[in-house]
Amino acid sequence: MLHPPVDLAVIGAGTAGAAAAAFLAERGLKVVVLERRTLAAAGARWVNGVPRGVFRAAGVAVPTGDEDLGGPHPFHMIAPGGRVRIDDHDVIDVDMRALVARLQARAMAAGVTFLPGVAALGRDRDLLRTSGGPIRCRWIVDASGLGGAGLLPVPDVAPHHLCAAAQEIREVRDAAAARAYFDAHDVGPGEALVEVGVAGGFSVRNVRLFHGGATVGILTGSIPALGHPPGKVILDRFVAAQPWIGRRVYGGAGAIPLRRPHDRLADDQVALLGDAGCQVFPAHGSGIGAGMLAARLLADVVADGGSLRDYEVGWQRRHGGLHASFDVVRRWNQGTDAATLGRIMALGLIDAEVLRAGLDQAFPRIAPRSLPGKARALIGAPSLARGIATTLARGAAVRALYARYPAAAARVPAWSRRVDWVVGA
16 A cells, blocks of 8 residues: 655654654655554663753753763773763763653654654655555655665674663662772762773773662673673673672663764755664764754754755764764774773873763864873873874874765765775774
8 A cells, every 4th residue: 555645754753753754744745654663662672871951952852861871970980090080061860761852742742744654665756655555755764774775875883893782770779789899999879980991992881870870871882893702691600790780771782883974964855863873973872962963953954944965064064074083082092901001191192181082972173281291291101102193193084084975976986985095993
């Protein structure tokens, strides 16, 4: 059966897809959303840290109530021999189940039709073939997650650019033992204990008490292709070693693309959004904020009479350089062991200013007063200096390339080769 024609079909009802559908419908477009699962199972089902400024920029109310699990709270970033405390950042912890439900409800209120249990199968010109029958539409937005729906040819994400992450909220079985654990690390109530390098350079174990100490949130991640255990294994081992941690309340696990955004995000009919376009912040693998910003840009461009190609160029020029420059840092980081990360912290080369920028998903603004100390530290550690200098130079160069992302699609392949050479791909 042929579905009534629409302006736009969105594949995926998670954060990015539901946000795009809501924004587009609010601008007067007729939108349908396909979700291969139930709506209640769409998108992330765990807790994610998101900067409040991203919500405001995307036109989404900052979470409150049960959706907001607190913050901003101090982060204690720890590696062997090094420690940095990050205050004054903008990140709050968000229950993604509630955020996805809110965005879906907003889309429904704007007139969006949702088709749960329906998968995209392919496209024939202006027909989107689905398991529920064809849909005639002018545009298609693929927000179906890592790998996408295969409607726009993009390269597979290489295994060494995939983070296997896990996050769970669990009950606290013994409150006194939980306090003792954090006290032993000099971390206050409700503050985040973030240990980096627990399984290779790009790996983390982030532990924080929620709900006044009644629950604990555990976030883990690593790159298994480099020979390390995945995030779920790291999490399970930690829980098994901490008898004060009780039963699982909710959470999830999955693969997250860390590479820079795909060089092509659209053609005349299909646009990639969120994880499908690798619009994920490479420093820590969070794609929630990037997906909402991309959804807002896409909706505004299309509703104002622009093309999907205009969305592609706009995203790459506005946000691509930030993501790509942090991808350069991520590539350096994943080749660095925990002891080296601790040494870099101890020398002040990675400090609160730098780490705060990563949390807030922004370029760091280095205070001039800190530069002499950093210079002295680099002079005294020539082996570190070479790697850091190369990383900074590559980051600056790739940022400049993204500012000149080609307006002509035919010039993108040559531009892509230059980016690959700069980042060392």
